Amino acid sequence: MVTLYRPGDGPWHRLRAGPKTALLLLIVLGVCLLPATWWAAAVMAGVCLACYAIRGAGMRELGRQLVTVRWIVGLTLVGQLVFLGPESAAANTTRVAVACALAALLALTTPATALLETIERAMQPLAWLRIDPQRAALTLSVTLSTLPVLAGLARDVREAQRARGGGRSLRHFAMPFLVMALKHADQLGEALAARGVR
DSSP, X not given: OOOOOOOOOSHHHHSOHHHHHHHHHHHHHHHHHSOSSHHHHHHHHHHHHHHHHSTTTOHHHHHHHHHHTHHHHHHHHHHHHHHTOHHHHHXXXXXXXXXXXXXXXXXXXXXXXXXXXXXXHHTGGGGGGTOOHHHHHHHHHHHHHHHHHHHHHHHHHHHHXXXXXOOOOHHHHHHHHHHHHHHHHHHHHHXXXXXXXX
16 A cells, blocks of 8 residues: 655654544644634644644655645635635635645554554444444545555656656646556556455
8 A cells, every 4th residue: 555654753653543643633623613814824824833843744744745735725725715715715725735734744654554443443333334444444544545646646747748848738637647547546446356355
């Protein structure tokens, strides 16, 4: 499974997967409950900076994660500006960026197996609804691991376009990216089927 995990010995790395997931989830929930105001946007950004300032993460890593989600952030900002105005747009876009960055912080500092076990334990109460916790946890983990893969595929396509002297045409980018994404989905499906996941 492709993972964002980077080994380290900082406080985020030493914190067990369960409490760390719960803590980051509470922080994201708190960020989501703040009003859409300028001061709330500043508080959200400050919370995110504080989380990444802890040893083992770092501002450079935060910058990398924000660059990865720049299209999501950009589309959110444009949509919010059109419908809600600058203050709400700034706050809501910051909210989305912070949620993405904190989700990445969890993946960066938690091994995929530990994260999978934590998700599976959290989903145990769903067993009485006849939902298989193992399958649900695996589905969620595969979904999370697919995001960095797609970002890598997009980067590879752009680099190939630059190497051939191509421009930044969306039309010329979309087709090869779609083909590579579908190929990855096929390979992932075959790998899961080979392991008995139906």
